[in-house]
Amino acid sequence: MGNKQTIFTPEQLDAYQDCTFFTRKEILRLFYRYRDLAPQLVPLDYTDKPDVTLPYELIGSMPELKDNPFRQRIAEVFSENGDGNMTLDDFLDMFSVLSEMAPRDLKAYYAFKIYDFNNDDYICKSDLEKTVNKLTRNELTPEEVSLVCEKVIYEADVDNDGKLSLEDFQHMIIRAPDFL
Amino acid sequence: FFHGFYAEEKLVGSLASMSTSERIKAIQKMPETMKKKREIRNKVLKEITKKSRHRSTQLSCCTQCLQGTVVSFRRFGNSLSERFHLLHLWHKTLKIIGAEFGTSVLSYFIFLKWLLTFNIFSFLINFSFITIPQFVAAEPNNLSFTGLELLTGAGYFQQTVLYYGFYTNATICKIENGLSYNMQLAYIFTVGIYFVICFLILLFSMAKSFCRNFITPQTYSGNASKLLCTWDFNINNEKAVKLKQKNLSTQIKEDLTEVNREVLNFSVTERVVRIVIHLVSWVASLGTAVAACAGVYFLSINNLKLFVKGHKNDLESQAAMLVLPIVASLLNAFIPFFYSWLGHLERFQTPGHQIYVTITRNIILKISIVGILCYYWLNIVAASESQCWETLVGQDIYRLVLVDFIFCLLGSFFGEFLQRIIGTTVCVSLGLPEFDIGRNVLDLIYAQTLTWIGIFFSPLLPGIQMISFSIVFYVKKVSLMMNCQPPRKVWRTAQMTTSFMFLLFFPSFLGVLSVIGVTVWRIKPSEECGPFRGLSSVYAAVSEWIKILENYTASKWVVWIYHNLITSELFFFILSILVLIFTYLYWQIIEGRKTMTKLLHKQIIN
Numbered sequence: 001m002g003n004k005q006t007i008f009t010p011e012q013l014d015a016y017q018d019c020t021f022f023t024r025k026e027i028l029r030l031f032y033r034y035r036d037l038a039p040q041l042v043p044l045d046y047t048d049k050p051d052v053t054l055p056y057e058l059i060g061s062m063p064e065l066k067d068n069p070f071r072q073r074i075a076e077v078f079s080e081n082g083d084g085n086m087t088l089d090d091f092l093d094m095f096s097v098l099s100e101m102a103p104r105d106l107k108a109y110y111a112f113k114i115y116d117f118n119n120d121d122y123i124c125k126s127d128l129e130k131t132v133n134k135l136t137r138n139e140l141t142p143e144e145v146s147l148v149c150e151k152v153i154y155e156a157d158v159d160n161d162g163k164l165s166l167e168d169f170q171h172m173i174i175r176a177p178d179f180l
Numbered sequence: 181f182f183h184g185f186y187a188e189e190k191l192v193g194s195l196a197s198m199s200t201s202e203r204i205k206a207i208q209k210m211p212e213t214m215k216k217k218r219e220i221r222n223k224v225l226k227e228i229t230k231k232s233r234h235r236s237t238q239l240s241c242c243t244q245c246l247q248g249t250v251v252s253f254r255r256f257g258n259s260l261s262e263r264f265h266l267l268h269l270w271h272k273t274l275k276i277i278g279a280e281f282g283t284s285v286l287s288y289f290i291f292l293k294w295l296l297t298f299n300i301f302s303f304l305i306n307f308s309f310i311t312i313p314q315f316v317a318a319e320p321n322n323l324s325f326t327g328l329e330l331l332t333g334a335g336y337f338q339q340t341v342l343y344y345g346f347y348t349n350a351t352i353c354k355i356e357n358g359l360s361y362n363m364q365l366a367y368i369f370t371v372g373i374y375f376v377i378c379f380l381i382l383l384f385s386m387a388k389s390f391c392r393n394f395i396t397p398q399t400y401s402g403n404a405s406k407l408l409c410t411w412d413f414n415i416n417n418e419k420a421v422k423l424k425q426k427n428l429s430t431q432i433k434e435d436l437t438e439v440n441r442e443v444l445n446f447s448v449t450e451r452v453v454r455i456v457i458h459l460v461s462w463v464a465s466l467g468t469a470v471a472a473c474a475g476v477y478f479l480s481i482n483n484l485k486l487f488v489k490g491h492k493n494d495l496e497s498q499a500a501m502l503v504l505p506i507v508a509s510l511l512n513a514f515i516p517f518f519y520s521w522l523g524h525l526e527r528f529q530t531p532g533h534q535i536y537v538t539i540t541r542n543i544i545l546k547i548s549i550v551g552i553l554c555y556y557w558l559n560i561v562a563a564s565e566s567q568c569w570e571t572l573v574g575q576d577i578y579r580l581v582l583v584d585f586i587f588c589l590l591g592s593f594f595g596e597f598l599q600r601i602i603g604t605t606v607c608v609s610l611g612l613p614e615f616d617i618g619r620n621v622l623d624l625i626y627a628q629t630l631t632w633i634g635i636f637f638s639p640l641l642p643g644i645q646m647i648s649f650s651i652v653f654y655v656k657k658v659s660l661m662m663n664c665q666p667p668r669k670v671w672r673t674a675q676m677t678t679s680f681m682f683l684l685f686f687p688s689f690l691g692v693l694s695v696i697g698v699t700v701w702r703i704k705p706s707e708e709c710g711p712f713r714g715l716s717s718v719y720a721a722v723s724e725w726i727k728i729l730e731n732y733t734a735s736k737w738v739v740w741i742y743h744n745l746i747t748s749e750l751f752f753f754i755l756s757i758l759v760l761i762f763t764y765l766y767w768q769i770i771e772g773r774k775t776m777t778k779l780l781h782k783q784i785i786n
Contacts, residue, residue: 089214
């Protein structure tokens with residue numbers, strides 16, 4: 001491939017390579033995916049670090065995220081100001097964490113933030129109820145949802161404060177081999 | 181604010197003191213935004229240049245050159261690893277399968293790919309070390325080639341490098357006074373070293389997988405992990421996502437109702453009736469397995485009579501050779517359906533229980549069929565009056581492998597294609613078929629077991645299996661995409677993958693090792709063909725070589741290692757005692773840590 005690309009300076013590409021789990025080729029491919037969402041908004045020259053943000057509707061329409069029930073939360077967690085609109089940096093960050101090369105504890109950290117709907121650094125019962133509803137497409141009755149959430153908190157809460165902190169969550173993830 | 185600033189300074193300092201690759205890994209793993217990571221990275225780089233400028237007066241230009249070369253090596257390594265990404269076989273296909281059907285079905289394809297690499301490795305080393313030298317010393321082949329040989333493996337192929345019988349026992353010397361190549365030692369060492377490497381790879385993968393997936397599953401196998409950890413983020417197909425959501429809600433509902441049903445007690449008569457039903461079905465399944473083995477055994481004895489009578493290369497005797505493999509494959513294909521039917525009749529406590537019992541019965545059936553075939557080959561064929569019994573065994577295994585492959589393709593066609601047609605047009609309540617992971621994985625393990633046994637008798641068999649596995653991959657993938665729906669039950673994928681590896685290692689690979697061991701140490705090779713003709717056992721080649729080495733002073737250490745480490749029982753006895761002592765110590769350490777965890781747990785709560 002060589003150094004023929006003119007989108008980024010070599011220092012920018014090196015920085016991206018060091019900060020994400022991607023190789024040069026993958027970073028460039030992701031840039032083109034980002035650009036394809038809105039070719040008129042995204043310039044082809046990033047050497048002067050333009051400040052371009054894509055709205056959440058475009059990000060949420062990507063085939064990888066379109067059917068994911070948590071796409072809104074994912075975009076909110078990775079965007080700069082929490083509203084779902086992402087710059088290229090946030091975009092690369094999101095795919096880096098979601099890729100298969102990211103270690104489990106990093107994914108667990110972000111999964112915790114995704115499930116924490118009210119952003120208070122704890123997964124409380126209402127957060128869990130929203131999670132269950134998203135996972136089951138509102139097919140359970142409210143009593144069933146409430147029962148399930150109580151059981152989950154009972155099982156996973158190590159320090160017994162009625163909600164799951166990051167440590168409780170990570171403790172559970174380490175024990176669950178099926179976590180992706 | 182000041183506290184955060186101080187923490188950042190410490191972080192930058194610690195990162196600056198790490199080596200380059202460690203630093204990059206540490207930055208990649210930080211759970212911060214890209215902007216923050218870039219700032220920290222730039223600060224760290226400034227810190228490093230400051231430090232190196234500080235020391236540059238002390239650095240000679242040699243060290244600077246070295247640093248420059250290290251940096252360029254790293255860039256070269258990076259670009260090389262990018263090229264090697266292309267070698268990841270079927271990466272894109274596996275991603276698509278995972279996206280549409282989830283990781284449980286994907287685990288079958290990953291297992292298939294893993295077995296394929298074993299076969300590729302074996303084929304490469306057998307071809308390079310055994311077959312290529314044989315081409316140099318080959319005898320001409322006088323037999324004629326008819327197309328039927330591809331199916332039966334006999335006829336023309338008997339005098340080719342495909343089988344053991346063709347290999348010479350001489351020391352090959354192409355150039356006068358040049359290098360010589362001892363075919364006997366090459367054969368036994370190539371096969372031996374391949375099996376040792378396979379053993380180590382299997383042992384380490386299994387241990388790693390077991391360690392990761394079975395540490396403490398029991399404490400969290402309940403609802404918490406089911407809810408928060410089993411969502412398969414790989415899936416991005418709308419239908420699959422809807423299906424998964426429905427499954428999860430159904431499962432949660434079932435769990436909640438089960439909670440209320442836990443208190444149900446079976447009365448004494450009901451329990452006795454259930455135990456009797458279980459016993460009867462176990463007797464029936466074991467009886468079927470025994471009957472299948474007896475059938476295979478008597479068929480093979482008849483088969484042998486055909487061979488020993490002599491070659492009659494007409495159509496009838498060729499077709500008769502195929503009867504045994506076809507019958508074995510038919511038994512392997514249809515008896516599992518009988519077992520699943522039995523499983524439905526008995527009422528198990530959980531569906532998971534039913535799956536495990538059915539898989540266990542299938543394993544017993546397959547092990548007994550392979551076992552009876554090995555007994556027949558090693559005890560009856562080896563002692564028969566045929567000219568070259570190893571080639572006969574090789575041909576048998578070739579036919580078994582080939583017919584098994586054909587049945588696998590047919591099974592895909594009939595099992596999934598027809599079931600889809602029936603499920604959508606005639607009997608809509610059946611619906612689309614699901615991909616039966618357990619049965620397919622057992623078929624793969626059976627095929628791989630046959631290939632491993634066949635490596636000694638037919639060195640190029642892994643090449644054939646390589647081609648067959650590749651074709652099976654594509655056929656199964658197409659059949660999956662066209663005909664199947666994503667699985668309804670939640671498979672605990674990680675634990676199933678560990679069980680597959682365990683099944684591959686324990687009955688399959690260790691069984692193969694024992695068969696090969698018996699062949700090498702106990703059985704007398706045939707007099708007139710193969711690399712070990714005339715010796716009293718295959719192993720005698722190694723002992724004779726050691727005797728020759730004793731005459732050279734330069735290789736006395738090899739002789740010493742042989743006599744005192746490999747053939748000495750005392751050495752293995754001491755090794756076993758040491759291994760047992762270490763196992764006991766590790767066990768005690770683990771027990772101690774468990775008590776520690778419980779105490780700490782109590783402390784956190786209070």
